[in-house]
Amino acid sequence: MTTIETHVDETTFSKHESEVRTYCRNWPALFDTAQGSWLTDVNGKQYLDFFAGAGALNYGHNEPTLKDALIDYLVRDGITHGLDMSTRAKGEFLQTFHDLILAPRNLDYKVQFPGPTGTNAVESALKLARKVTGRESIISFTNAFHGMTLGSLSVTGNASKRAGAGVPLVHSTPMPFDNYFDGTVEDFGWFERVLDDQGSGLNRPAAVIVETVQGEGGVNVARAEWLRALAELCFDREILLIVDDVQMGCGRTGEFFSFEFAGITPDIVTLSKSIGGYGLPMALTLLKPELDVWAPGEHNGTFRGNNPAFVTATAALNKFWADDLLTRDVARKGAIISEAFADICARHPGMSHRGRGMVAGLVFEEASLAAEVCAIAYESGLLAETSGPSDEVIKLLPPLTIDEDDLLHGLAILRDAVALVNPAPTMEATA
Template sequence: MIAPTIESEVRSYCRNWPVVFDHGRGSRLFARDGRSYLDFFAGAGALNYGHNHPVLKRALLDYLEQDGVTHSLDMLTAAKQDFLTEFAARVLGPRRLEYRVQFPGPTGANSVEAALKLARKVTGRHTVVAFTSAFHGMSLGALAVTGNAAVRAGAGVPLGHTWRIPYDGFADGRVSGLTLLDTMLADSSSGMDLPAAVIVETVQGEGGVNPARATWLADLAELCARREILLIVDDIQMGCGRTGPFFSFEHAGITPDIVCLSKSISGYGLPMSLTLFRTELDVWQPGEHNGTFRGNNPAFVTATAALKEFWTDSRLEKQTAERDILFDEHLTEFAGRYPAQMAASRGRGLVWGLTFREPHMAGQVAREAFSRGLLVETAGSVDEVVKLMPSLTSTDEELSEGLGILGEAVAAAVGC
């Protein structure tokens, strides 16, 4: 039985999964009653390396036992310096990315706000181009570039300074957002001022697992460079290996001007975010953008441990590429089995979605999966997509188990 709560009505996930979780290990969460749940949710992408990974946990416990600094704002600490050293050596250096690293605050929305603010400061322009079905966070600046009407309505005030254009594949590919944007910018009578930046997700997660083609992303990057518009890639949910490479934009061969990272950058589910940008864009004055909790040293410790454990070579990336094929095959088979109910399966790496023609069916599949011990969430404009995000460290057996449960849940939902 769930105890009465004084928690706000705004709570959501606990309504879909009405059990009290007690502990987690690897790819599983365990309820107080002892039941095990296979986790294909992974903290909405904040737990790419699973729950309580032993190497990361040991590093954290050692740091705390030594009375390591916990809170430091942006003071110099050993934990921060160790992280920056490893991040430069294992992520930026091998990719020849000459980015400055800003710690804007603990959440992804903090990173997005810093990116938008910096782009406007650098260019002196106000407008930002965003895409249909985008999701970038719940603070006002991030909401302004988010597409979902229900989410935007929560702002309570007008959300402006944004041009919205179609994402790759919008309207079944019949409308080209990039052609529209380029044409509008070329026409002095279009009414569109030159924007400060374009912000994009290479795979839209909350928007329904919509992967952009590599060619489309390359065309977007070329357009931005030619028009002298800053390109911001929001890699908050899709970064840190979720699509295979450390950054989700690597497969497209592009170099964004600004990159937003959060969620799994700490490796352990601890709050942490980064805003990365080209060196010449570092026009901040000291303290011009700050936050009390931008120095979360325990997160620096686990982030450093994660870089050493998973990003010293290409093994994790190659494993995720192999699992991309596995999920593609299984979910394509699911969609083919129920063509009247399922519209499509799509994804990249270890983020996948099953789209249902009747939106309520996605929720029914998620409920059936939960009753069988599998955690999945829904996504999309009207929650019409079952979204799958297992941890990157799941075993082959766990992935097969989860796909098997999902198949049972789909069959049960279709039979209802």
């Protein structure tokens, strides 16, 4: 058998790949290998990963226990593609998810496997809410992000992403997210008024969909009391509450579900990204049993039965969620990030920070500085992205398992990059 050597360089992608590509424009390295919190390019340069696959790699790259489980499964010719057929891998995941995640939290959810992406989980949640209630309208929130397919875009706030739909995005109404008016407007005042006013023109919604922390929207953090009030409002008016935990679930904020700290129980929950554990495509839509009114095949997908992802997901649950060690570690490392960001903000004008657990945002009043800092950080071997309506926020999503020394190293790179683009005022300027 003749082996043909394939030559790949930076021009390969501009010649052959669509202009829609994004991350490679800011991080043009030709990456080759990855382990833990580090990626290595073909020239041997290493990059510390504060991006973690947009939150799909909470346990890092090529985590050994997960990799071993995957290799063993493939070597023994385990089922790879199974649609929604019953397989050993899926059954073991379902039982483990129930025993380690749902039962200890007294959560009674049925598990639906939609197509293996976050946006498909959201699409199925919206469809189910409309089917259950017989209503069409969905309430979303300012600066929300729920995915790039049409239904998910209809409940997404970002104007540039919505513009790509090419058709009107209907049957949804945005409401102000927590602190949208900087505390100057009473929470839910407008929402409650238009719901109860027969002259408001608002159709009674089927559901409300919310992120407890808006990652893409700029690391906007909802308070526990705001979430509890939202849950109560939905319950009182027989509106279903959907929590989109695609990016903030699986421990990103500390607890497995990001809504746990508020003491609420959503009607429907969407999970994807890190639920597969290893970066393999997988998504779940969790629904209360009384909402499980689907007809067989009414929502499906060819790759909803990604069995290798079931294997790595089960291994991740057993390794990281059989106790509370990871949750406590996330709290500890989150405090380190918050302290470092507070120090940066104290030294430099026009900056603030926010976050929860190990999702953190460094906010710039002058939006363009965020991208400049990320570009300098990249040259210094750190991957971090921007978010927010004007890309004014540096969003940190390091692996939850990152070594503390690596975490401090990455934060030092950011600190030095900020100092280059936003120098601290001199003593003369502050006198």
